[in-house]
Amino acid sequence: MVHVIGTYLPRLLRHVIWDPLWKMPSQGKNLYLTFDDGPDEVATPQLLEILDRHQANATFFLRGDHAKQRPQLVRDVLSAGHAIGNHTYSHANAWKVSSDEYEAELERATVILQQLAGEPIRWMRPPFGRITPAALTWCKHAGQKLVMWDVLPGDFTPTATAAQVAQWTHNRIRPGSIVCLHDNPKSRSVTPAAMEELLPWLLDDGWRLCALPPLIHTEKTAAF
């Protein structure tokens, strides 16, 4: 038992903590805003307009079912120069469904998103931030990097306000930070308004708002 804990557990923990991307390697003031759960018929067009007006890019982690229902919004995201990633087909919780079910969710979303993008999907964000070794293994085989975040402003909480989300983000970002936000019905009244406050502030401070790149060339991520 001690042997098992002594070898397997640290290896498992290292796998789960080390393999995901928590923050981009960055020496400059590059910031990576990410929006989960879309495309949403209200929040996504609003965010696209705000990002465009500030010449900012971001990454949208899309649900396969929502992408299937609103393909034109996915095309709008892509044609504006933003990146897209896999957020499973129907927002599956990796800790509640079997590995087989979760892999089917990831594959189903990948097929839909790749058809719309016309190129391989490189990024995956697990719903609820729930990571399993099986999900990490699937990502490696599929050529998708599992992306977490280092800044979580909580735009999904019932009491969130735009001002709080903007302030929280502004106070916590560092070069290369990945910020987890949402474009879903719950965040419609918060996230676009928060971006209206935050983006001019960031640009005045010299931040560059970037999409996750199609391929990244760093020692940590070169393996996938």
Ligand SMILES: [Zn+2]
């Ligand atoms: Zn989500």
